[in-house]
Amino acid sequence: MSVTRAVNSGLSDINTVHEITMVEAVTLALRRAMTEDPTVVVLGEDVATNGGVFRATENLKTEFGFKRVLDTPLAESMIAGISIGMATHGMRPVAEIQFMGFIFAAMEQIVCHAARMRNRTRGRLHCPLVIRAPFGGGIGAPEHHSESTEALFAHIPGLRVVIPSSPVRAYGLLLSAIRNPDPVLFLEPKRIYRIVRQRVVDSGKGLPLDTCFTLRQGDDITLISWGAMMHETLQAATQLQQRGVNADVIDVATISPLDMTTIVRSVRHTGRCVIVQEAARSGGIASEISARVAEEAMPWLQSPVQRVTGFDTPMPYPRHEHYYLPTAADIVRACERTLGVI
Amino acid sequence: MSVTRAVNSGLSDINTVHEITMVEAVTLALRRAMTEDPTVVVLGEDVATNGGVFRATENLKTEFGFKRVLDTPLAESMIAGISIGMATHGMRPVAEIQFMGFIFAAMEQIVCHAARMRNRTRGRLHCPLVIRAPFGGGIGAPEHHSESTEALFAHIPGLRVVIPSSPVRAYGLLLSAIRNPDPVLFLEPKRIYRIVRQRVVDSGKGLPLDTCFTLRQGDDITLISWGAMMHETLQAATQLQQRGVNADVIDVATISPLDMTTIVRSVRHTGRCVIVQEAARSGGIASEISARVAEEAMPWLQSPVQRVTGFDTPMPYPRHEHYYLPTAADIVRACERTLGVI
Amino acid sequence: MTQLKKQVASTLPANISLDWLRSAYSHMVLIRAFDKKVVALQRTGQMRTYPSCLGQEAIGVGIGLALQDNDVFVPYYRDQATLFLRGVSLTQIMQVWGGDERGHLFEGAARRDLPLCIPIATQMTHAAGVAIALKSRAEHQACLVTCGDGATSKGDFSEALNLAGLWQLPMVCVINNNQWAISVPLHKQTACQTLAQKAVAAGMEGVQIDGNDVAEVYQAVDRALTKARQGKGPTLIEAVSYRLSDHTTADDATRYRDLEQVNNAWEREPVKRLQSLLHAHQGWSPEQENALLESVRKQVDDAVTAYLSIPPQPADEFLKYQFAEMTTPLALQISWQHERFPEHETSDSNGVQKS
Amino acid sequence: MTQLKKQVASTLPANISLDWLRSAYSHMVLIRAFDKKVVALQRTGQMRTYPSCLGQEAIGVGIGLALQDNDVFVPYYRDQATLFLRGVSLTQIMQVWGGDERGHLFEGAARRDLPLCIPIATQMTHAAGVAIALKSRAEHQACLVTCGDGATSKGDFSEALNLAGLWQLPMVCVINNNQWAISVPLHKQTACQTLAQKAVAAGMEGVQIDGNDVAEVYQAVDRALTKARQGKGPTLIEAVSYRLSDHTTADDATRYRDLEQVNNAWEREPVKRLQSLLHAHQGWSPEQENALLESVRKQVDDAVTAYLSIPPQPADEFLKYQFAEMTTPLALQISWQHERFPEHETSDSNGVQKS
Numbered sequence A, B: 001m002s003v004t005r006a007v008n009s010g011l012s013d014i015n016t017v018h019e020i021t022m023v024e025a026v027t028l029a030l031r032r033a034m035t036e037d038p039t040v041v042v043l044g045e046d047v048a049t050n051g052g053v054f055r056a057t058e059n060l061k062t063e064f065g066f067k068r069v070l071d072t073p074l075a076e077s078m079i080a081g082i083s084i085g086m087a088t089h090g091m092r093p094v095a096e097i098q099f100m101g102f103i104f105a106a107m108e109q110i111v112c113h114a115a116r117m118r119n120r121t122r123g124r125l126h127c128p129l130v131i132r133a134p135f136g137g138g139i140g141a142p143e144h145h146s147e148s149t150e151a152l153f154a155h156i157p158g159l160r161v162v163i164p165s166s167p168v169r170a171y172g173l174l175l176s177a178i179r180n181p182d183p184v185l186f187l188e189p190k191r192i193y194r195i196v197r198q199r200v201v202d203s204g205k206g207l208p209l210d211t212c213f214t215l216r217q218g219d220d221i222t223l224i225s226w227g228a229m230m231h232e233t234l235q236a237a238t239q240l241q242q243r244g245v246n247a248d249v250i251d252v253a254t255i256s257p258l259d260m261t262t263i264v265r266s267v268r269h270t271g272r273c274v275i276v277q278e279a280a281r282s283g284g285i286a287s288e289i290s291a292r293v294a295e296e297a298m299p300w301l302q303s304p305v306q307r308v309t310g311f312d313t314p315m316p317y318p319r320h321e322h323y324y325l326p327t328a329a330d331i332v333r334a335c336e337r338t339l340g341v342i
Numbered sequence C, D: 001m002t003q004l005k006k007q008v009a010s011t012l013p014a015n016i017s018l019d020w021l022r023s024a025y026s027h028m029v030l031i032r033a034f035d036k037k038v039v040a041l042q043r044t045g046q047m048r049t050y051p052s053c054l055g056q057e058a059i060g061v062g063i064g065l066a067l068q069d070n071d072v073f074v075p076y077y078r079d080q081a082t083l084f085l086r087g088v089s090l091t092q093i094m095q096v097w098g099g100d101e102r103g104h105l106f107e108g109a110a111r112r113d114l115p116l117c118i119p120i121a122t123q124m125t126h127a128a129g130v131a132i133a134l135k136s137r138a139e140h141q142a143c144l145v146t147c148g149d150g151a152t153s154k155g156d157f158s159e160a161l162n163l164a165g166l167w168q169l170p171m172v173c174v175i176n177n178n179q180w181a182i183s184v185p186l187h188k189q190t191a192c193q194t195l196a197q198k199a200v201a202a203g204m205e206g207v208q209i210d211g212n213d214v215a216e217v218y219q220a221v222d223r224a225l226t227k228a229r230q231g232k233g234p235t236l237i238e239a240v241s242y243r244l245s246d247h248t249t250a251d252d253a254t255r256y257r258d259l260e261q262v263n264n265a266w267e268r269e270p271v272k273r274l275q276s277l278l279h280a281h282q283g284w285s286p287e288q289e290n291a292l293l294e295s296v297r298k299q300v301d302d303a304v305t306a307y308l309s310i311p312p313q314p315a316d317e318f319l320k321y322q323f324a325e326m327t328t329p330l331a332l333q334i335s336w337q338h339e340r341f342p343e344h345e346t347s348d349s350n351g352v353q354k355s
């Protein structure tokens, strides 16, 4: 088997020089966007005075004033709805939903309006808004604070769904999301908000949306994930490497629309594919990718695609959430199955 | 190629003796359930005096009185929320959401409560409610009245999603859904509400949930669909038969949890599989089934699974919705690709 | 809060000229004729499901005349009259209800207005958002949003008003209280004695007016808009009227309401009422009426002709408005449409229709 | 609507005995001690994120004492005091906040109560649904639901009250107005002068009471419950209090509010206030206080010991409560857990834990 080549573009390595955390990168991107574009406004519950429950909007109110950093009353549907109104009228709202578990009250606004304004008016109006929400498990938070329900949004036509997995990507992707003229759901994997630091240059450069990032190159197997699970996926890749198996590791990043070009190219090269998601198993993004891979790369596949996922239950309350979360060991085991070694 | 065997169990044939329509079968099941169980209550917008905008609850108020057939104020989240409260306290609410396009306001209640009450209380409370909603395109209705967003619900752990495709199955599945001790989303493909009549015996017999129905048996290719698209799928099967290709035609019926046993068995037998859904392409149930088929039947597959689907846009306004809807010709073409004849 | 006037006034409203009334009357007659025509088109299969505004012309016209061009209008689906006064052509209104998104390519003052909103009450928070944008630019404009009586039960209504009251947004909400939400009469919708008093929960002003009196509608809306433009906060206006038609062409109101109630409502209907007032003040002659009817007939006929001659969009066109830039999956799906439909039904790669 | 009493009463409330007050006081002291202990457990890593009810003991105890066993309680997340009085053990309350669903296996009168509700205001419509069920059986019971001041901005609040008012449901809603929704003070939540008057929009009765006065809470709730049980309709009660703690253990309130405000609030806090009243009426001796503190300490310690000794659930157990019957996909997933975790961490096929 060939030697793994660690890609070192500065953009793709989770283990570069430590400097800022992912949540700090979010703040940095917000500050940058607000500085360069006076129509960018941040809003949500507890985002102003408190700086957000995760401090993602820390100090923004002090810097930009209460006209651009708005503490709203407690109503997610309203937060989404006013963002739509603002966005159709020259503003670029960046709304925070405090936890993704509370986004469902805003579902009607997202599905029926944000994602449709351009189409419904045949381009007369459009909706350049970003909804940010921390998501995912592993921090021991109360019920509803730990789910990964990104698939529900990836199935909504007209909505982009973007998930960073490192400080660098959080910065670059959030800037691009804010500058994008269409609605973007920007999901922040809160488990890795602070576990990795990375050197982030505040250059104002966005990273491309709708594009996968290849974090490691390898010839033997393709590992695909996004968000916090990138972490376990990279760990698994390292463990595999120690056993001489070199993985191509892909961070999907934009889960809708999917960049299948990168994924299919990799799987056609390696012939094997494991997809890792934290979300419930049935009907998740891993299924979508698995289906597409099977449809577009079947002749190249040396064994069926494997999915490593959460379970078809809600995330257990914190005491038992480790029973739910996929681990690097689970991923390695799936790789072994794919490679035919067990 | 072998001869198609039309299954004639009385339950599975869309072309039996015409008697009642699917919407009448829904009413029949509701009446039956209300007669046999005094805790069954029907509620929703315009369901009582008006009998529902599609007449699915016609005459129920006259028969059972206004205490058991409730016209609610206009608020879908409230309708779902009170149904949850009622269900946890000894009633069996059957709530109507007037059109599935308006279910999103109720999303928080469905995801965060209905689907979790049993798990969260470790079985102390449970939530025997049914939410009925007409869905799908093809009747030329205004915006939001024509979408197929079933996949959003199939990814919610703890929720059953059931879709009938004939009067007989509407009757039997709705009865089982109402009797089921857990929450069921019962989606009624309104395009076929009235296009087929079938002899339905009001026997009070439910049909099994979580189980596919095989509508035709054949050895050459497996066609899988649900809801209104069963119609085009059966048409395609007939056209194929005229060309000597015999299709196994499966009505998934319960799209969550999926009966993969029946599906995988069929695909392993035929070696070819086409899945038909009206919903937007990316992230739909067809993807879930395709992924599972590829994972569990790859060695048997003679060509990649094909999906025939709607597009990654909302349903166009009625004038152009025929551009969106999959047709029998689309299905036949996909079969030809799968069979390698084009 | 004022109480609904039950009698029809026969004196001219203060500060309203006969000319103004004549003009309002002409608009109302036009909209009524238009509405009737669209219902007829639906009956003959040339129109899709359509929500008639029969009986609600005074509300729509009163609002339309009070709005200034640089205000923003956030309609619901029964706002034909206001949309027309905002500059949307009758043809475009028909196009929307004929099932064609291009009807939403609004013109005139409406080019910044929001499209018709179908999910009940969801437009309320959009209006609050628009008002935030207007306020942030200190443009001294206002945003006006409409909704039905049934809409007041839905959470969005309260959420939007609460915010408007709190942030003192330049927003006016007019409830078209036509007393019915499809088959549900107002007294089965809420126990609140008036809808105007729902404003109390938001700490803002609420007014109940007679929605069959176009001058009263105009004056209340004008006052509220002026107040909003001056930064003095939002107003909730309940305009009491009656839905004389079925809910939509897909509905049959005889299933759930008494003809007697409807007949009574016809006694107070806004067009006839304004006509009587004009007559009572010698402000309207049979010749004027005839000339108006003739002009209205022509306008409507021309609009219908234009509507019926609009070609369909190419089969791949609806795939092009999802995002500002074309995405890979959608580009692929466009190519599928090229396979599914003959060449003349799809546009070329520049989006220009070929035939 | 009454206005919030700002001064502390020194006379005994009418129809309230010293005995009653002593009992209420004991409960309040217990809950305060318990609450303090749980926060401490969190600081030492033996507890997950926990929402303290410091300062809200009078509301919780007043409600708990007014509820009858066959009423139904629909809590939000800051209702430790009421849950305890409903029969939920302190251990179970800790178990919920320790991140274990089994804490929701409520006992006593609470066995029909709903679990703690975390998505703000969503419990409001559940309560209306429960009230419908009670009413349908003509059982002369009532359903009581609580929520925070922030919750009144969310649509569910209005939707539920509107229905309760319309259908005259046997439902009582108590707003725990602790003046803060995390970092958002009430005056940034709504422009409505009192939360009680939000009842106007629902056409129902609204009352504002002093939430730091346990007797006043008890009497208002008791009256509202009696009214509800008699079929005389719902009541909205705004109990004004103050959140003396951080929002939860994950919050740091010094970031957003003045110490001075908090210090002022301490002057009116309910436990000390009731103690003073008891003292003023010679209703409470130092011996009684000591005995109480001793008994409270023991109760809390015992509960903590029990809590800390609860074994985790087997690794496959959470997969067993999705549906009444096991489904094929979940059965498969249970088998995966058996591969992922060593035998002693999974239960046997009968659901009995092996170790």
Ligand SMILES: Cc1ncc(C[n+]2csc(CCOP(=O)(O)OP(=O)(O)O)c2C)c(N)n1
Residues within 6 Å of the ligand: B045, B074, B076, B098, B102, B105, C078, C118, C119, C120, C147, C148, C149, C150, C151, C152, C176, C178, C180, C181, C182, C243, C247
């Ligand atoms: C969220 C939502 N639920 C249900 C519907 C279906 N529906 C369309 S109009 C209507 C009644 C609306 O009544 P009202 O608000 O009084 O307005 P009106 O039609 O009388 O002008 C309903 C229930 C909808 N469009 N949106």
Ligand SMILES: Cc1ncc(C[n+]2csc(CCOP(=O)(O)OP(=O)(O)O)c2C)c(N)n1
Residues within 6 Å of the ligand: A045, A074, A076, A098, A102, A105, D078, D118, D119, D120, D147, D148, D149, D150, D151, D152, D176, D178, D180, D181, D182, D243, D247
């Ligand atoms: C729908 C929803 N949105 C946001 C949150 C996060 N959150 C938890 S508590 C809270 C503030 C609630 O304030 P209030 O209703 O006053 O109750 P209190 O905590 O003060 O008792 C927020 C925003 C949530 N739990 N649910």
Ligand SMILES: [Mg+2]
Residues within 6 Å of the ligand: C148, C149, C150, C176, C177, C178, C179, C180, C181, C182, C243
């Ligand atoms: Mg109405």
Ligand SMILES: [Mg+2]
Residues within 6 Å of the ligand: D148, D149, D150, D176, D177, D178, D179, D180, D181, D182, D243
């Ligand atoms: Mg509070």
